[in-house]
Amino acid sequence: MKGLKFRVLLDSEQSQEVFRDILVSTEDTFESFYETIKKSFNFTGQEMASFYVSNEYWDKGHEISWMDMRYDESDKADELPTVMATAKMKDFITAGDQKFILVYDFLRMWIFLIELIGYQDDAPNSPEVLMAIGEAPLENSKPISHVIFGGDDDSDDDDDFGFDDMEDGFDEEDFSSLDDFEI
Secondary structure (H helix, E strand, C coil), rough: CCEEEEEEEEEECCCCEEEEEEEEEEECCCCHHHHHHHHHHHCCCCEEEEEECCCCCCCCCEEEEEECCCCCCCCCCCCEEECCCCCCCCHHHHCCCCEEEEECCCCCEEEEEEEEEEECCCCCCCCCCEEECCCCCCCCHHCCCCCHHHHCCCCCCCCCCEEHHHHCCCCCHHHHHHHCCCC
């Protein structure tokens, strides 16, 4: 088994970089990698999270979720979601500098940028932190993301979700005739 050395950078507003170098086996699952990341940044792990396979531009690709989020069992077998507990690291390494994005807590939107930075001939029995630089912020120190719920300004042009009413070509007057109907 080979060892994969990843740099895990916490995308934060701190002036100091905060990152961890973590060594995993090619046979490790994303769940064990996730557990190590959480512990190394002192996060409790009580929130939802997903890895995304990424590219050189840090675009989100295929999702590897913490749990199966299907609504029902009628999904086709070839469309089953990828979950951390069964996804092995080796199955998602397609480049020498493979990148992943980890989103932790979809309300606070903690973003971890993860990049494969090296290989080792010997793999650890379980993921291990090789280096820790910077002090991680407290998990609850980040406010709930306004991106989901709209901006902080009270502009009349924005609706509750931050969308500009004028972008769709309609305004309130276009819907005034709907007031006659009980909804």
